[in-house]
Amino acid sequence: MSENKTAEELPLYEVFIRSKNGLHHKHAGSLHAADAEMALTNARDVYTRRSEGVSIWVVKATDVIASNPEDKGSFYEPNDDKLYRHPTFYNIPDEVGHM
Amino acid sequence: MTVIDNTNDQLEQAFQSKVDAELKIEPKDWMPDGYRKTLVRQMSQHAHSEVVGMLPEGNWLTRAPSLKRKAILMAKIQDEGGHGLYLYSAAETLGVSRDEMYEQLHTGKAKYSSIFNYPTLNWADIGAIGWLVDGAAITNQIALCRCSYGPYARAMVKVCKEESFHQRQGYEIMINMANGTKEQKEMAQDAINRWWWPSLMMFGPHDKNSDHSSQSMKWKIKRTSNDELRQRFVDATVPQAKFLGLEVPDDKLAWNEEKQSYDWGEIDWDEFRNVVAGNGLCNRERLQTRRDAHEGGKWVRDAALAYAEKQKKRAAEKHAA
Numbered sequence: 001m002s003e004n005k006t007a008e009e010l011p012l013y014e015v016f017i018r019s020k021n022g023l024h025h026k027h028a029g030s031l032h033a034a035d036a037e038m039a040l041t042n043a044r045d046v047y048t049r050r051s052e053g054v055s056i057w058v059v060k061a062t063d064v065i066a067s068n069p070e071d072k073g074s075f076y077e078p079n080d081d082k083l084y085r086h087p088t089f090y091n092i093p094d095e096v097g098h099m
Numbered sequence: 100m101t102v103i104d105n106t107n108d109q110l111e112q113a114f115q116s117k118v119d120a121e122l123k124i125e126p127k128d129w130m131p132d133g134y135r136k137t138l139v140r141q142m143s144q145h146a147h148s149e150v151v152g153m154l155p156e157g158n159w160l161t162r163a164p165s166l167k168r169k170a171i172l173m174a175k176i177q178d179e180g181g182h183g184l185y186l187y188s189a190a191e192t193l194g195v196s197r198d199e200m201y202e203q204l205h206t207g208k209a210k211y212s213s214i215f216n217y218p219t220l221n222w223a224d225i226g227a228i229g230w231l232v233d234g235a236a237i238t239n240q241i242a243l244c245r246c247s248y249g250p251y252a253r254a255m256v257k258v259c260k261e262e263s264f265h266q267r268q269g270y271e272i273m274i275n276m277a278n279g280t281k282e283q284k285e286m287a288q289d290a291i292n293r294w295w296w297p298s299l300m301m302f303g304p305h306d307k308n309s310d311h312s313s314q315s316m317k318w319k320i321k322r323t324s325n326d327e328l329r330q331r332f333v334d335a336t337v338p339q340a341k342f343l344g345l346e347v348p349d350d351k352l353a354w355n356e357e358k359q360s361y362d363w364g365e366i367d368w369d370e371f372r373n374v375v376a377g378n379g380l381c382n383r384e385r386l387q388t389r390r391d392a393h394e395g396g397k398w399v400r401d402a403a404l405a406y407a408e409k410q411k412k413r414a415a416e417k418h419a420a
Contacts, residue, residue: 034407
């Protein structure tokens with residue numbers, strides 16, 4: 001019964017919504033749709049029923065490339081010892097005032 | 100690699116301290132099998148409840164007393180469908196597929212909230228569902244907004260925002276009915292008589308009889324106990340019933356000055372178990388309707404996929420030419 005189940009399942013799309021101009025698109029959730037157009041209209045119906053958005057992106061979930069939480073240490077490590085990238089690393093005398 | 104050196108115990112300890120520190124767990128993070136299984140069970144059952152929850156109300160879409168009430172009811176039912184989607188999507192992040200979850204629902208392997216196995220007999224029932232059933236659901240879901248699993252917590256925040264309209268529209272129906280003709284007032288009282296106890300059952304068994312509770316509390320999947328949430332709901336709802344001039348069908352109900360909350364009677368747990376076991380008034384009908392809807396929609400899904408396939412092929416041919 002379940003052998004062609006996965007073949008039947010509509011592809012998964014991730015939905016990103018810009019709530020108003022000037023703001024980034026933000027991940028809102030996901031949905032299944034046959035194609036991009038259906039994903040867009042369904043995203044409108046499900047995620048913007050109360051004017052939550054002015055722009056929608058849909059991306060096939062399989063096209064999203066994600067980092068791995070297990071790599072957390074080594075992946076971000078190169079930035080951990082570069083304190084000189086932060087403004088607080090530098091000593092500026094108080095007399096100089098706000099900089 | 101460090102991951103391989105770590106024993107399961109160490110991973111589990113690290114996981115627990117993360118949970119204890121109120122850090123959220125996200126889909127790709129390591130988690131104990133039991134945590135994943137508990138969440139899949141709870142979230143899929145929650146999703147099923149939203150979806151099956153559309154059925155008792157669907158019965159009234161064409162029977163609602165005015166165009167305004169029809170439009171409102173339609174909007175509410177649409178919301179419930181949306182809530183089902185948020186929850187299914189959140190559950191899918193744990194590796195279970197949508198089709199698997201549907202199959203578990205349709206074969207009766209997965210449960211949904213028993214409240215939806217009660218019939219909606221008169222128009223005031225739609226008011227009582229919004230007020231009491233959604234009210235109980237909100238009480239439960241507010242606690243879940245702080246759940247340790249990120250996608251579940253986020254879905255709950257969205258659901259709670261939308262549910263508030265559901266409860267208010269239900270209570271407004273009750274106000275109108277309670278202040279209407281003698282017959283309308285009787286319908287309102289009849290509705291609370293039938294929905295009060297099942298609403299209290301929605302919070303599940305007493306803490307001392309609840310199988311999953313203590314582990315779920317430790318994992319912070321659950322933040323507040325069944326009995327505590329139930330009491331919260333009673334304390335909030337009894338004054339609302341008084342305002343309506345309706346009677347709560349519990350002769351043991353009394354204000355307890357000392358603990359500053361209500362004392363009340365005992366739930367009929369035989370009835371609870373019976374409905375959970377599948378012998379409620381509407382269990383079979385609800386499941387059949389759900390299965391029919393899914394099978395009835397199959398040609399639409401197939402056609403949409405075939406169309407997408409055709410468009411893709413055409414685009415490829417055009418590109419090649």
